[in-house]
Amino acid sequence: MNEPLTINSQEAVQSRLEQGLIPRYAPLLVIASRSIFILLAQGLVYLLFLQLKVPNASVVIRNWWTVYGSLADLGCLGLMIWLTRREGIRLLDLIGLVKSKLKKEILLGLGLFVAIAPITIIGGGMLAQLIVYGKLNPEFPEYTFFKTLPLWAVLYSRILWWPLWSVTEEMTYNGYALPRLLAMTKSRWISVAIVTFFFTIQHSFLSLATFQHAFYGFLSFLPLCIVWVLVYLRIRRLPPFIVGHWLMDLSNVLFLVQVG
Numbered sequence: 001m002n003e004p005l006t007i008n009s010q011e012a013v014q015s016r017l018e019q020g021l022i023p024r025y026a027p028l029l030v031i032a033s034r035s036i037f038i039l040l041a042q043g044l045v046y047l048l049f050l051q052l053k054v055p056n057a058s059v060v061i062r063n064w065w066t067v068y069g070s071l072a073d074l075g076c077l078g079l080m081i082w083l084t085r086r087e088g089i090r091l092l093d094l095i096g097l098v099k100s101k102l103k104k105e106i107l108l109g110l111g112l113f114v115a116i117a118p119i120t121i122i123g124g125g126m127l128a129q130l131i132v133y134g135k136l137n138p139e140f141p142e143y144t145f146f147k148t149l150p151l152w153a154v155l156y157s158r159i160l161w162w163p164l165w166s167v168t169e170e171m172t173y174n175g176y177a178l179p180r181l182l183a184m185t186k187s188r189w190i191s192v193a194i195v196t197f198f199f200t201i202q203h204s205f206l207s208l209a210t211f212q213h214a215f216y217g218f219l220s221f222l223p224l225c226i227v228w229v230l231v232y233l234r235i236r237r238l239p240p241f242i243v244g245h246w247l248m249d250l251s252n253v254l255f256l257v258q259v260g
Helices: 010-018 026-051 057-063 065-087 099-133 151-185 188-205 211-235 238-256
Strands: 147-149 257-259
Touching: 010 151, 026 057, 026 065, 026 151, 026 188, 057 147, 065 147, 065 151, 099 211, 099 238, 147 151, 151 188, 151 211, 151 238, 151 257, 188 211, 211 238, 238 257
Parallel strands: 147 257
Antiparallel strands: none
16 A cells, blocks of 8 residues: 555546546535535524524624534535545545654644744735725624634634644645646646635635625635645645644634633
């Protein structure tokens, strides 16, 4: 059997594509489905809130995406399990974990978090505010940033949500879709543009409030997603990006999700 390092290499993916093991629709299906799964999970929770007669359910639901988001993760993982089995590989082969490289990759992931996240998130957010709202620090819809949840939901968000969310995103966009789009299109820029678009637009559906805020969410994450995908193309190792993504999402729930 191939070593994990080579199973998801560009050469191996190209070979499986030529053997007909990778459906042509698969990469687009995977990355488009993530946003669909997010909206479906949000819709199910909204209907549940209506049945429970939760006051102001359409606003309160903005608090809950770090809980119901795991439903979208499970949908994505299930889809990728099915598609990777068709290729004759395992889901975990998308990560390509190598124990001898683990220490170096953890340090690299920490470096990615320190070097990329603050500049792109803060800079992208400020630029998006100016474009969408015409000023810095506009009045945002309620619960679009700071969340208040029951204790059990806060604990879930801080213990279970972020490890699953981060690793699923990285496998979805960089681990699965990007190498296969590269093999199909033979174009780095087309592949990066497609992956970046879907990677970015999913953030428009989190804490969905208004079309204006959804557009703000798209623009604020666009710089981060572009840089993240381009750097991945340079390194072509998924574990550092999982570590860096873990740190970003853990910071999110530690500072923006509170008991209320």
